[in-house]
Amino acid sequence: MKKELEKTYNPGDIEDRLYARWIDKKYFKAEVDKSKKPFTIVMPPPNITGQLHMGHALDNTMQDILTRFKRMQGYNALWQPGTDHASIATEVKIIEQLKKEGIDKKDLGREGFLERAWQWKDEYGGRIISQLKKMGSSCDWDRERFTMDEGCSEAVEEVFLKLYEKGLIYKGSRIINWCPVCKTSISDAEVEHEEQTGHFWHILYPIAGTKDFLEIATTRPETMLGDVAIAVHPEDERYRELIGKNVILPFLNKEIPIIADTYVDREFGTGVVKITPAHDPNDFEVGKRHNLEQINIMNDDATINEKGGKFAGMDRYAARKQMVKELEEMGLLKKVEEHVHNVGIHDRCNTTVEPLIKQQWFVKMDELIKPAVEAVKSGEISFVPERFDKIYFNWTDNIRDWCISRQLWWGHRIPAYYCEECGEVVVAREMPGVCPKCGHTHFKQDEDTLDTWFSSALWPFSTLGWPKNTEDLAYFYPTDVLVTGYDIIFFWVIRMVFSGYEYTGKAPFKKVLIHGLVRDSLGRKMSKSLGNGIDPLEIIDKYGADALRFTLITGNAPGNDMRFYLERVEASRNFANKVWNASRFIMMNLEKAENEGNREIHLTLADKWILSKCNTLVKEVTENMENFELGIAVQKIYDFIWEEFCDWYIEMVKPRLYSETDETKSAAIQTLKQVLITSLKLLHPYMPFITEEIYCTLSEAEGKDGEEVSIMISDWPVYDEKLDYVQEEEAAELIKTAVKGIRTVRTGMNVPPSKKASVIIVTESSRIQEIFENSRTFFATLAYASEVLIQTGTEGISSDAVTALIPEAVIYMPFAELVDIDKEIERLNQEKERLTGELKRVNGMLSNERFVSKAPQAKLEEEKEKLAKYTQLMEQVEERLKTLKK
Numbered sequence: 008m009k010k011e012l013e014k015t016y017n018p019g020d021i022e023d024r025l026y027a028r029w030i031d032k033k034y035f036k037a038e039v040d041k042s043k044k045p046f047t048i049v050m051p052p053p054n055i056t057g058q059l060h061m062g063h064a065l066d067n068t069m070q071d072i073l074t075r076f077k078r079m080q081g082y083n084a085l086w087q088p089g090t091d092h093a094s095i096a097t098e099v100k101i102i103e104q105l106k107k108e109g110i111d112k113k114d115l116g117r118e119g120f121l122e123r124a125w126q127w128k129d130e131y132g133g134r135i136i137s138q139l140k141k142m143g144s145s146c147d148w149d150r151e152r153f154t155m156d157e158g159c160s161e162a163v164e165e166v167f168l169k170l171y172e173k174g175l176i177y178k179g180s181r182i183i184n185w186c187p188v189c190k191t192s193i194s195d196a197e198v199e200h201e202e203q204t205g206h207f208w209h210i211l212y213p214i215a216g217t218k219d220f221l222e223i224a225t226t227r228p229e230t231m232l233g234d235v236a237i238a239v240h241p242e243d244e245r246y247r248e249l250i251g252k253n254v255i256l257p258f259l260n261k262e263i264p265i266i267a268d269t270y271v272d273r274e275f276g277t278g279v280v281k282i283t284p285a286h287d288p289n290d291f292e293v294g295k296r297h298n299l300e301q302i303n304i305m306n307d308d309a310t311i312n313e314k315g316g317k318f319a320g321m322d323r324y325a326a327r328k329q330m331v332k333e334l335e336e337m338g339l340l341k342k343v344e345e346h347v348h349n350v351g352i353h354d355r356c357n358t359t360v361e362p363l364i365k366q367q368w369f370v371k372m373d374e375l376i377k378p379a380v381e382a383v384k385s386g387e388i389s390f391v392p393e394r395f396d397k398i399y400f401n402w403t404d405n406i407r408d409w410c411i412s413r414q415l416w417w418g419h420r421i422p423a424y425y426c427e428e429c430g431e432v433v434v435a436r437e438m439p440g441v442c443p444k445c446g447h448t449h450f451k452q453d454e455d456t457l458d459t460w461f462s463s464a465l466w467p468f469s470t471l472g473w474p475k476n477t478e479d480l481a482y483f484y485p486t487d488v489l490v491t492g493y494d495i496i497f498f499w500v501i502r503m504v505f506s507g508y509e510y511t512g513k514a515p516f517k518k519v520l521i522h523g524l525v526r527d528s529l530g531r532k533m534s535k536s537l538g539n540g541i542d543p544l545e546i547i548d549k550y551g552a553d554a555l556r557f558t559l560i561t562g563n564a565p566g567n568d569m570r571f572y573l574e575r576v577e578a579s580r581n582f583a584n585k586v587w588n589a590s591r592f593i594m595m596n597l598e599k600a601e602n603e604g605n606r607e608i609h610l611t612l613a614d615k616w617i618l619s620k621c622n623t624l625v626k627e628v629t630e631n632m633e634n635f636e637l638g639i640a641v642q643k644i645y646d647f648i649w650e651e652f653c654d655w656y657i658e659m660v661k662p663r664l665y666s667e668t669d670e671t672k673s674a675a676i677q678t679l680k681q682v683l684i685t686s687l688k689l690l691h692p693y694m695p696f697i698t699e700e701i702y703c704t705l706s707e708a709e710g711k712d713g714e715e716v717s718i719m720i721s722d723w724p725v726y727d728e729k730l731d732y733v734q735e736e737e738a739a740e741l742i743k744t745a746v747k748g749i750r751t752v753r754t755g756m757n758v759p760p761s762k763k764a765s766v767i768i769v770t771e772s773s774r775i776q777e778i779f780e781n782s783r784t785f786f787a788t789l790a791y792a793s794e795v796l797i798q799t800g801t802e803g804i805s806s807d808a809v810t811a812l813i814p815e816a817v818i819y820m821p822f823a824e825l826v827d828i829d830k831e832i833e834r835l836n837q838e839k840e841r842l843t844g845e846l847k848r849v850n851g852m853l854s855n856e857r858f859v860s861k862a863p864q865a866k867l868e869e870e871k872e873k874l875a876k877y878t879q880l881m882e883q884v885e886e887r888l889k890t891l892k893k
Contacts, residue, residue, distance in 0.1 A: 011591070011594055011595065011704065012587060012590060012591045012594060012700070012701065012704055014591075015584075015587075016583055016584050016587035016588075016697065018550070018551025018552065018553060018554070018583070018696060018697070019548075019551070021696055021697075021700045022141075022143070022547075022551060022552055022553075022696045025695075025696050025699050025700060026140060026143065026696075029145070029717070029719065030148070032715075032717070034145070034717060034719050034720060035086070035145045035146060035147050035148065036147055036149060037083055037084060037085035037086075037147050037150075037483075038083075039478050039479060039482045039483075040083050041482070043081065043082065043083035044081075044082050044083065045082065045083045045084075045085065045482055045483050046074070046077040046078075046082035046083065046084045046085070046487050047084075047085045047086075047087065047483045047484070047485075047486040047487055048070050048073060048074055048085070048086045048087070048486060048487065048488050048489070048490065049087045049466055049467050049470060049486055049489070049516075050067070050070060050086065050087060050088045050089060050146065051066065051489075051490075051491050051495070051499065052088075052089045052090050052091040052152075052154060052463060052466060053090055053091065053135045053139075054090070054091050054092075054093035054096050054097065054135075055090050055091065055092060055093060055097060055127070055128050055131055055132040055135075055153075056093055056096045056097050056100050056131065057090075057134070057135040058134065058135065058138070059135055059138035059139065059141075059142075059542075059543050059544060060533070060540065060542075060543065061525035061533060061540070061541060061543055061559075061571060062492060062524065062525055063135070063138075063139070063543075064142060064525075064543040064555065064556075064559060065522055065525050065559045065563075065569075066490060066491065066492065066522065067139055067142055067144050068142065068555075068556045068559050068560060069490045069520065069522060069560070069637060070086060070144075070490045071086070071142070071143060071144050071145055071556075071692070071695075072556075072560065072632075072637055072692040072693060073488060073490070073520075073632075073635075073637075073692075074086040074145055074146075075145055075691060075692040075695060075719065076632050076692045076723065078145070078719065078720070079688065079691070079692075079719070079720075079721060079722060079723035080723045081722070081723075085147055085150075085483050086144070086145060086146045086147060087146070087147065087150055087152070087470050087471070087483075087486075088136070088139075088144070088146035088147070088148060088150070088151050088152075089151055089152035089153060089154070089466070089470060090132055090135065090136065090151075090152075090153050090154070091153075091154045091459065091462075091463055092128070092153065092154045092155045092417065092418060092459065092462070093459055094413060094415050094417050094418035094456060094458075094459045095189055095191065095193070095197075095355050095413070095415060095459065096355060097124065097127065097128075097417050098124070098189075098415050098416065098417045099189065099355060099356065100127070101120070101123055101124055101127050101417070104123075104127070105123070112416075117416050120416050120417075121416060121417065124416075124417045128153075132153070136148075136151070138543075138544060141544065141547055141552060142543070142547070142552050142555070142556065143552050143553075143556065143695045143696060145695070145719070150470070152469075152470045154459075154462040154463055154466070155418075155419065155462070158469065158470075158472065159462060159465070159469045159470070160419060160462075161474065162462075162465050162468075162469035162473055162474055163419045163457065163461065163462045163465065163469075164419075164422055164436060165474045166461075166465060166506070166510060167421070167422055167434070167457070167461075168422065168434060168435075168436065169510070170370060171434045174371075175370060175371045175374070175375065176368060176369070176370055176371075176411075176434075177368070177369055177371065178366060178367070178368050178369070178423075178432070179366070179367070179369060180301065180364050180365065180366050180367075181291070181364065181365070181367060181369060181408070181410065182285075182286075182287065182288040182291045182362050182363065182364055183362070183363060183364075183365050183367055183410045184197070184198050184351060184353075184360045184361075184362065184410075185307070185360065185361045185362070185363040185365065186353040186355075186356065186358055186360060186361075187307065187308050187309035187323075187358060187361055188353070188356045188358040189353065189355065189356055189358070189415075190307050190308065190414055191413045191414040191415050192365060192367055192410050192412060192413060192414065193353055193355075193360070193413075194409065194410060194458055194460065194498075195407065195497075197353065197354050197355070197498070198351040198352065198353065198354070198360050199351070199352045199353075199354045200349040200350065200351055200352070201349070201350060201352055202347055202348070202349060202350075203347070203348065203349075203350045204345065204346075204347055205226050205346050205347070205348055205350070206226065206343050206344060206345060206346055207224045207225070207226060207276075207343070207344040207346045208224065208225055208226075208228050208331060208334075208340065208343055209222055209223070209224045209277075209340070209341040209342045209343070209344070210222070210223055210224075210225065210228065210231070210257070210334060210339055210340060210341070211338075211339045211340075211341055212237060212254040212255065212256070212257065212281075212339075213254060213255045213257075213339075214249065214252060214253075214254055214255075214265075215252065215253040215254060215255055215262050216252075220339075221237055221246075221249070221254055221265070221277075221279050222277045222279060222341055223237065223276075223277065223279050223280060223281045224276045224277065224344075225281060226346060226348060227286070227327070228327050228330050228331055228334070229304075229311065229318075229323050229324075229326045229327040229330060230281075230283045230286040230287070230304070231256065231257070231258075231281060231283070231330075232258065232259065232302075232304040232311065232314065232315045232316065232318065233283045233284075233285050233286050233302040233303065233304040233314070234256055234263055234281045234282065234283050235263055235282055235283070235284060235294065235299045235300050235301075235302060236263050236264050236265070236266045236281075236282040236293075236294075236297065236299055237254050237263065237264070237265045237266070237279060237280070237281055237282065238265075238266050238267070238268045238270065238271050238279070238280050238281075238282050238293060239265065239266075239267060239268075239271055239278060239279055240267065240268070240269060240271040240272075240273045240278060241267035241268070241269065242273075243271075243273045243278050245278065246265070246278070246279065249265050250265055250266065250267045251264070251265065252264075252265050253265065257334065257337065257339055258316055258317070258318075258330065258333075259316055266282070266293075266297050266299075268293050268296065268297070270289060270292070270293050282294060282299065283302075284299055284300070284301045284302075284364065285301045285302050285303040285304070285363065285364035286303070286304070286305070286361075286362055286363065286364070287362055288362060291364065301364050302314055303363060303364050303365075305323065305361060305363060307414075309322065309323045309361055310322055310323070311323065311326045318330065323361070331343075367410050367411075367412045367455075368410070368411050368412040368421060368423075368453075368455065369408040369409060369410055369411065370408060370409040370411055371408055372406045372407065372408050372409055372505075373406070375505045375509055376403050376406050376501075376505055378505065378508035378509070379403060379501060379504040379505040379508060380400070380403045382504060382508065382514050383396060383399055383400070383504075387514050387517075388504060388514050388516065388517060388518075388519065389517070389518055389519070390518075390519050390521060391518055391519065391520045391521065391565050391566075391634075391635045392521065392565045392566045394566065395493060395496060395519070395521050395566060398493070398496050398497075399496060399500070399501065402496070402497050402501060403501065409458075410458070411457050411458045411461050412453075412455040412456075412457065412458070413455060413456050413457065413458055413459075414454075414455055415455075415456045416456065417456065418456030418457055418459065419456055419457045419461070419462055420452060420453070420455070420456050420457075421452075421453040421455050421456065421457060422434060422435060422436060422452075422453075423452070423453040424438050424439055424450040424451065424452050424453070425450060425451050425452075425453070426442040426444065426445060426447050426449070426450055427447065427449040427450065427451055428442065428445050428447035428449065429442060429444050429445040429447065431443065431444040431445065433450070438450050438452060460498055460499060460502050463499060463502075463503075464499070464502035464503050464505075464506040465503075465506055465510070466503065467484065467485070467486050467489075467503055467507060467515035467516060468480060468484055468507065468510065468511050468515065471483055471484050473510065473511065474510075484511065484513070484515075485507070485511075485513045485514050485515055485516060485517065486515060486516045486517075487516060487517055487518065488516060488517070488518045488519075488520055488635075489503070489515075489516040489518070489519045489520065490520045490522065491519065491520075491521065491522075492521070492522055492523070492524065493521050493522075493523060493566060494524070496521070500519060503515045503516075518635070520565060520635050521565055521566045522563070522565060522566065522567075523566055523567045523568035523569060524568045524569075525559070525568075525569055525571050526568050526569065526570050526571065527539040527541070527570065527571060528570055528571065528572045529570075530568075530570055541571060541573075543555060546576055550576050550577070550579070550580045551580065551583065551696070551697075552696060553579075553583055553693075553694035553695070553696050553697050554576050554579040554580040554583055555576065555579075556693060556694060556695075557579040557582065557583075557641070557693055557694055558571070558575045558576045558578075558579045559571075560637050560638055560641050560693055561575070561579070561638060561641055561642065561645070562638055562642070563637065563638040564636075564638055564639075565635060565636075582645060582648075582649065583694065583697050585648070585649055585653055586648060586686075586687075586690070586694075586697060586698075586701070587697065587701070589648075589652070589653045589657060589683070590683060590687075590701045590705070592657065593657075593676075593679045593680060593683055594704070594705060596664050596676055596679070597676060597680070599664060599672060599673075599676055600672070600673045600676035600677060609670060609671040609673065609674035610671075610674050610678070611663075611671055611674070611675075611781070612735050612738050612739060612742075612778070612781050612782055613656060613659040613660065613739060613782065613785055614660075614671075614674055614675065614678040615732035615735035615736075616656075616732065616735045616736050616738070616739030616740075617651065617652065617655075617656040617678060617682055617739075618678060618681070618682065618730045618732065619730060619731055619732040619733070619735060619736045620647065620651050620736065621647070621652075621681075621682045621685050621686070621730075622726060622727055622730035622731060623726075623731075624643060624644070624647050624685075624689065625685065625689065625724040625725065625726050626726040627640075627643055628640045628643055628644060628689050629723070629724075629725075629726070631643070632692075637693075641693050644686070644689050644690050644693070647686065648686050648690070652682060652683075652686060655743065655789075656679075656682070657679070658785070658788065658789060659785040659788075659789065660675040660678075660679065660785065661785075661788065662784045662785055662787075662788050663675045663784065663785075664676070669784075680705070683701075683705070684702070684705070685724045687701055687702050687718060688702075688718060688721060688722075688723060688724050689724060691718050691719070695718075695719070698718050699717065699718050699719065702716070702717075702718035702721070703716055703717065703718070738778040738781075738782070739782075741775070741778055741813060741814070742778065742779070742782050742786055742789075744813050744814075745768075745779075745786070745790070745811070745813050745816075745818055746786070746789045746790050748811030748812065748813060748818060749766065749790045749791070749811050749818060749820070750790075751811070752809050752810075752811050752820065753791065753825065756809070756825060756826060758825050758826065760791055762791070762825065763791055763792060763793035763824075764791070764792065764793055764820050764821065764824035764825045765792065765793055765794050765795075765796065765820065765821055765824055766786075766787070766790050766792040766794070766795050766796070766818060766819075766820055767796045767797075767798065767804055767808075767818070767819040767820070768795070768796070768797045768798070768816055768818055769798055769799070769800065769801055769804075769816060769817045769818075769819060770797075770799065770815055770816035770817075771799050771815075772815045772816070775815050775816050776797050776799075779795065779797050780797060783795050793824070801819070804819050804821070805821050805822070805823070807821070807822040807823070808820060808821050808822055809822055809825065826891075828891055831887075831891060832888065832891050835884050835887055835888050835891070836888070838880075838884050839881070839884050839885070839888070842877050842880055842881045842884065843881075845873070845877045846874070846877050846878065846881065849870055849873050849874045849877065850874065852870055853867075853870055853871070853874065
């Protein structure tokens with residue numbers, strides 16, 4: 008590295024070089040060290056199908072900020088990285104790839120397909136990791152894990168066996184969400200509900216042995232082929248006499264019973280419902296209570312099966328259309344109502360989910376969920392922000408048994424084996440040699456794999472060596488913070504919580520920091536279908552990773568969505584340029600500092616003001632970051648660096664730096680350096696690259712290049728009471744108010760900054776006099792003053808002097824020194840002439856009846872606004888001319 012910064016900040020020149028250095032120096036490494044307090048974050052493992060998107064960028068920026076902050080505070084900070092096999096998502100991608108090659112999944116067979124899947128993992132699995140590195144993520148990459156690596160697979164197997172032995176895993180026929188395209192069951196959490204316009208078909212079922220009918224309404228007429236009963240409320244007077252009788256099921260012409268069940272809502276519709284246990288979760292429960300048959304009338308691809316009579320082989324929607332047509336012809340369709348309802352969609356392929364009864368593996372949730380509920384109620388685990396408790400409890404309160412089997416090949420295969428002779432099920436780590444029931448020796452393993460979330464639920468502890476009692480697990484677990492989006496509270500967070508308590512006896516983390524979505528500039532969700540996604544890597548290539556990170560966090564509040572604008576990235580890059588140029592200026596002046604000596608005695612009011620402001624900033628930013636208010640903290644850092652430090656303090660000290668005789672010059676330079684270093688440290692978690700480059704260059708410029716220097720491993724700044732200069736802060740703020748007042752007056756009079764004028768402070772307060780006396784040098788520069796006079800009265804001040812007011816004082820500036828009167832009169836007369844012409848034109852248009860009657864309303868309003876504007880400007884010009892000609 009050079010001993011001075013390049014003239015212009017170019018992130019492309021520094022980011023890859025610095026990241027390689029950090030890796031080489033092993034600054035991200037975290038080993039067990041009992042002399043240090045651990046701080047652990049586990050990365051939500053991105054899918055191996057993944058391409059870095061803005062959600063990942065935000066999620067990982069937040070985690071990196073917290074990790075870098077804690078590392079600088081002296082914690083042994085571990086950010087545990089890894090990737091997820093993502094069973095459905097990956098399998099879909101591989102099937103798409105095979106299709107292009109003209110290969111069917113079944114032709115390859117299970118082993119051949121898995122070979123291709125591992126090839127996919129090798130080819131694409133590391134892509135998102137390399138992209139996360141471009142973001143500056145300070146993970147311990149030596150610990151990178153994969154949900155199907157040997158250790159994580161061992162953990163999955165251990166959990167399955169333990170839950171099975173406890174009777175918490177069972178196989179049974181239940182209603183599950185079935186995706187007809189992916190041909191697998193999916194969990195409730197993977198079903199997105201969207202409003203769709205559909206219909207209520209009112210169908211008449213003939214009552215056996217009578218000429219009467221019962222009217223039912225359904226949104227899915229095709230499922231009537233699987234009806235096994237008609238239900239009414241036991242206390243509904245209208246139907247009490249029909250209970251126990253039968254109706255004739257249209258199309259299949261078989262009799263089914265009329266039953267009574269309190270599930271039926273008497274007030275809704277006709278108070279009569281069809282019961283289809285194999286195709287509706289509520290009907291399934293009714294069926295169990297009444298020992299009704301479960302008839303599944305659908306194939307895995309959502310076509311009607313052989314139980315559907317003449318509709319067998321038809322797609323579910325084609326069958327629906329045909330059945331409605333024939334019901335109408337038979338006179339059994341009473342009416343059709345428009346109906347808006349929530350329809351379940353598989354979040355992976357956007358197919359409408361079909362509730363079907365299937366033999367699947369389930370986890371009993373009623374007992375497992377209890378510690379997870381209590382943990383949040385007691386505060387052992389807390390959400391940031393707290394309002395996400397409600398979403399959490401809404402899910403836990405309505406918990407259903409978790410369907411964990413998937414009809415896929417890619418994933419953790421279920422460790423259950425079936426005796427091919429007697430059908431005995433044996434759950435074991437390896438295929439049994441002999442059947443414990445019949446002594447037969449031929450077994451077949453269950454074909455299904457486990458839900459992806461079954462393995463990622465174990466992530467906080469499986470990555471640290473569980474089920475072995477490793478040193479890492481004892482030291483780094485429980486983790487401290489989980490950072491994740493509100494969209495996967497159900498999928499992942501809850502499963503990790505109950506898994507943590509069940510298998511380790513501890514909460515997997517203490518805090519859950521929830522962030523929102525990154526939306527486009529119009530507030531829309533970024534998606535492929537809208538084509539509004541912004542590639543983080545393109546932003547990094549153009550503006551640098553620091554600018555992207557800074558943009559994602561600025562204005563970000565926990566749990567809230569944010570809008571992403573390119574203009575904001577440009578503003579972040581401009582801020583980086585500001586930091587770079589200020590640092591470069593300071594470094595160019597470092598040699599002007601003599602030996603520091605007793606700097607305290609040479610500190611001026613300005614020095615103490617900026618040191619005090621910086622000290623307060625340290626305190627507030629640290630508190631904000633401890634409370635996960637990352638957006639608030641970064642705004643304070645930005646405001647301080649841009650305004651207080653660059654726009655005010657650096658300008659205040661320039662006269663001292665350029666003076667050959669000012670004995671406080673060294674104190675100014677030392678203060679500049681001290682505040683710069685503190686600011687860089689506070690900014691580092693947000694903008695790691697630029698802060699590192701400046702910090703290391705500054706250290707090298709001071710001859711520290713032989714030492715181990717990195718801002719990453721430097722100490723986080725701490726608040727120091729000795730730097731709390733209250734009086735100097737108040738004094739400097741008064742000076743700033745005065746300068747702002749003077750600048751406002753000059754701007755209003757079009758006085759250029761190059762035009763200097765006398766500034767006279769009139770005050771009877773000895774305190775105010777002393778403040779301006781002590782600040783005379785820099786105040787004159789900031790106020791564009793040719794001289795600064797401090798007096799108690801108005802003697803010697805011309806009557807035409809302009810004024811600015813501050814508490815306990817009036818500031819005067821002689822008018823003649825600010826303005827060349829003859830030139831100003833000439834300029835104003837020209838402006839008056841221009842405005843006269845404009846007013847003549849606009850008045851002419853507005854007094855023209857033809858124009859007024861035919862012009863569009865918008866054009867008329869535009870001309871009226873111009874008239875008002877030109878009239879006001881003319882009044883100001885005439886008033887100004889009147890003053891000048893006195």
